[in-house]
Each structure stands twice: as structure tokens, then as C-alpha cells.
Amino acid sequence: MTDSHGFDTVQIHAGANPDPATGARQVPIYQTTAYVFRDAEHAAKLFNLQEVGYIYSRLTNPTVAALQDRMAALEGGAGAVCCSSGHAAQIMALFPLMGPGRNIVASTRLYGGTVTQFSQTIKRFGWSCTFVDFDDTDAVKAAIDDDTRAVFCESIANPGGYITDLDAIAAIADEAGLPLIVDNTSATPYLCRPIEHGATLVVHSMTKFLTGNGTVMGGVIVDSGKFDWSASDKFPSLSEPEPAYHGLRFHETFGALAFTFHGIAIGLRDLGMTLNPQAAHYTLMGIETLSLRMQKHVENAMEVAGWLENHDAVEAVTYAGLPSSPYHDRVDKICPKGAGGLFTVSLKGGYDACVKFVDALEIFSHVANLGDTRSLVIHSASTTHRQLTPEQQEAAGAGPNVVRISIGIEDPKDLIADLDQALKKAS
Incomplete structure (x- = not known):
């Protein structure tokens, strides 16, 4: 093609x-x-x-x-x-x-398993990783040294749905010859x-x-x-x-x-x-139906995230498609067809409310996965990001009061109804 x-x-x-x-x-x-x-x-x-x-x-x-x-x-x-x-x-x-003694510079906003792989496992190869907030481009530049061999980030970060300014990071990597x-x-x-x-x-x-x-x-x-x-x-x-x-x-x-x-x-x-x-x-x-599914993921995520943002039990929603998101201005530039189907919700009731919320959901499946046709949910701090320190969890957007939501392609009204009944039980 x-x-x-x-x-x-x-x-x-x-x-x-x-x-x-x-x-x-x-x-x-x-x-x-x-x-x-x-x-x-x-x-x-x-x-x-x-x-x-x-x-x-x-x-x-x-x-x-x-x-x-x-x-x-x-x-x-x-x-x-x-x-x-x-x-x-x-x-x-x-x-x-890579080789022994070489390092990579990676974003702090990564999937928890990736943080563990880069902070722990690759040490066994003699490699290392420096984690940096990629919104701070000066910090990214400062982290690169003579032994750096790659720069690593996620386009839409898991779990928070944060959008990376890829053009800015690519310019830094290019200047360093990486x-x-x-x-x-x-x-x-x-x-x-x-x-x-x-x-x-x-x-x-x-x-x-x-x-x-x-x-x-x-x-x-x-x-x-x-x-x-x-x-x-x-x-x-x-x-x-x-x-x-x-x-x-x-x-x-x-x-x-x-x-x-x-x-x-x-x-x-x-x-x-x-x-x-x-x-x-x-x-x-x-993949034959990827575009059709992604359009529906985005439409549903916009509707559900907008509803959650106005719920009394919700402290914050991280979906970049919302005008309130600090990453909203990157959507048109980096992801012009939409901000995806992944985001997190912070609950006012903290850790305990998150656990009750997850347990009360009926349509949403509680699994360690994302990107399914089905809507999925997980409490990252106690599962996918459990191996990280509290500081790493917060930096990755997976604090104890945060639930990750992967919006599927079901009827959004059914998803909202399920979220509503679960939030009431969690409160």
C-alpha cells in the first residue's frame, strides 16, 4: 500500500x-x-x-x-x-x-510495568534509566549525557491519558543525535x-x-x-x-x-x-476495524468523561479531550482525531472509595488490560503500579485515589448508569 x-x-x-x-x-x-x-x-x-x-x-x-x-x-x-x-x-x-553502562531517558508518565522494567529489570543488562517529567523540556535536555542511547515516552500516557508534545521531545533527541x-x-x-x-x-x-x-x-x-x-x-x-x-x-x-x-x-x-x-x-x-472502533472509543470517552467531571463524588478527570485538561491544546496537534479512550478518575473518598467503586461496577470489567471493545476498570495503585514507590505512583498519575478507566464501544448511556450506581455505593 x-x-x-x-x-x-x-x-x-x-x-x-x-x-x-x-x-x-x-x-x-x-x-x-x-x-x-x-x-x-x-x-x-x-x-x-x-x-x-x-x-x-x-x-x-x-x-x-x-x-x-x-x-x-x-x-x-x-x-x-x-x-x-x-x-x-x-x-x-x-x-x-544499548550496552553495559549505557542509559535511556524516559518519561515519568509511563505504564507501571514499563517503569518497573526500566527502573529494575534492565539493570541486569548493565543498562539504566533516568526518569524525567517530559513537560519540562529543560529537564529532559539535562538528563541526557554521553552514555544516553535513547529517549522514550508514550504518545498518550497510560494511565492518565496525558498527551506528550512529541515534536518538542523529538527536537531534543535529534539535537543529541539520539x-x-x-x-x-x-x-x-x-x-x-x-x-x-x-x-x-x-x-x-x-x-x-x-x-x-x-x-x-x-x-x-x-x-x-x-x-x-x-x-x-x-x-x-x-x-x-x-x-x-x-x-x-x-x-x-x-x-x-x-x-x-x-x-x-x-x-x-x-x-x-x-x-x-x-x-x-x-x-x-x-486491525481491519481499528478506525471504526477508535472513533467510537473517542466518542464514548468524551461523553463519559464529561459526565464524570460534573459528578459530586469526583475530584478530577484526566481526559485530554476535555477543555479543562492542561493537555487539551495538544489534541489537535498530536492526536487530531481525538484523545483516545483512556483516562483516570480521582475520587474524593480516596483509596477506600476507589476499591468500593471498582467492586460495585457491573458492566465495566475489572481486569489488568485496556483497549478492549468492553469497558474496563482498574485501581492502578494496588495493581498495575503496585511495585512503584508512592512518589513514582504520583508521578505516573496513579495515586491511591485514582481509578483507571478504559472506555469501550458500548452504549454510553449504559456506561454512565453503571458508573452512577457504583459511585453512589462508593460514597
Whole structure:
């Protein structure tokens, strides 16, 4: 698909050519581990990256490849690598960039699991992370040092729905000669295209809005193809000879697709964070209705958030679509089709009221997920952000009096009625 095609067309057709063997119109599930080589020379060329094709499904699979093509087209990237989860995508994105003693600069407003991954888990690789309020651009600049290898943020932050000024952050990263990695899970490419705002890499938990039905897990890294990995000596995995491929230089050999090829040939080969073909199939089907669902998510979120903001039991609502939000002026710039379906509600009754509220809801499902067709709710401080310190919880927008709400595509009047009866019980 080309840039001349509209989003609604791309979300259905990109990567979905009729099956060459059978003519099947929907992308088949290629449930196979390996592929027969034409001959010994063909096999050797594939393993030496001299020819593109299928070797082993830990690396490449036709169903997964179709999803990669679709995600690259939707995000406006040069290529994409799918993997087993959103968390896997984050590690896969960092893997070619980092090394012992290197660090990243990340926003304080991130999903709690990401904060834990960046503050604790990556230490085991010898990496570190400095967390900064990305609304303070001077602080972002000050946090970058000679060992920084990436800047990381979310387009619409989970849980609060805060919108990042991607253009301002991209300018800082560009000045420092660093890639900007943007988690676009909450926005999806329908609401936000981070590459158009200067992002180098875009990651997703495809488990959420992209699949949209809470059935399978998956992650993806979309490569803009625009970063010059050879402009400095900071990224030797991409610019210097690779011993495992007889001295091949990924950037010199593959150009705009250097990161994508590295993600498959090194990342999936050695980390093994593979997406299974059945999950890729479900995600492909989910994406076919992405624009329709996101429009409804946004419409419902606007109506529900506006109602909640005027409720006596509610202290504050963080939805950026509301005129009262300090991030409202970023909606037209960063997310012109709407502020998404995710936000938080602060209750006047504090922690106890939040617990009673969550327990009293009937239509809303109490689950550790977001982006489903169903409306979902969770008390972040006691669940998804439980591992964080109180200070980290507050910085992430997940304090003890805060409930995260993911608005689905049900009738908004039913959602409001459910929220109303639960708030009365919580009060």
C-alpha cells in the first residue's frame, strides 16, 4: 500500500495479498516451524542475509510478515518487527542500541510495568534509566549525557491519558543525535502517527486497541527508516561489522531497513521473543476495524468523561479531550482525531472509595488490560503500579485515589448508569 491510500483502506489491505498457493483472500495461518529450501545454495543465501525469505518461524513467518507490513504501512514506517508482547517490543527496541553502562531517558508518565522494567529489570543488562517529567523540556535536555542511547515516552500516557508534545521531545533527541522511541499503544496509528512528529521507532502492545478484543498478546517495533545509525560511534551494532554475519554492517548493507533486519536476524534469532502465527492472524483481523472502533472509543470517552467531571463524588478527570485538561491544546496537534479512550478518575473518598467503586461496577470489567471493545476498570495503585514507590505512583498519575478507566464501544448511556450506581455505593 502507498501513502496515497486512506487509513481505512490500508488497515484492511496492507500485507494481505491473496495467498499465492490457494488464492485465499484472508491471510492464512501458516502454522509451521520450518520451510523447505529450493536447494543448498538457496539455504546458504538465506542464512547469510543475501536473500530474503523464510527459514524458521522464530525468525520469519508469512502470517507474521503480513502483520509487520500492515503495521509499517499504518505507522508510515520503513519496516516492522513483531514479537510476543509489548514488553518484548520495548526490550527488542533497546537491544541494538544499548550496552553495559549505557542509559535511556524516559518519561515519568509511563505504564507501571514499563517503569518497573526500566527502573529494575534492565539493570541486569548493565543498562539504566533516568526518569524525567517530559513537560519540562529543560529537564529532559539535562538528563541526557554521553552514555544516553535513547529517549522514550508514550504518545498518550497510560494511565492518565496525558498527551506528550512529541515534536518538542523529538527536537531534543535529534539535537543529541539520539533515537526517540514512542510507545503508541494507547493512541494507535489512527489517532497519532509519531513518526510524523520525529519519532525514530514506534512500539506497541498489540494486545490492546490494535487487536481490540482481549484474545491474544503481541508487540511490534516499527522502524521509521530515517535515523542515521552511522552518524556517530554510539550504535556499533548497526554501524560496525557484525561478527555473526562475517563482518556485515547492517546500516551500510540495508540502509533504511537496518534496524528492521537487525531486529529479525539478531533480535528474534537470539532473544526468541517470537509472535505466534495464530496471534498474528487475530491481530490482523482486529486491525481491519481499528478506525471504526477508535472513533467510537473517542466518542464514548468524551461523553463519559464529561459526565464524570460534573459528578459530586469526583475530584478530577484526566481526559485530554476535555477543555479543562492542561493537555487539551495538544489534541489537535498530536492526536487530531481525538484523545483516545483512556483516562483516570480521582475520587474524593480516596483509596477506600476507589476499591468500593471498582467492586460495585457491573458492566465495566475489572481486569489488568485496556483497549478492549468492553469497558474496563482498574485501581492502578494496588495493581498495575503496585511495585512503584508512592512518589513514582504520583508521578505516573496513579495515586491511591485514582481509578483507571478504559472506555469501550458500548452504549454510553449504559456506561454512565453503571458508573452512577457504583459511585453512589462508593460514597
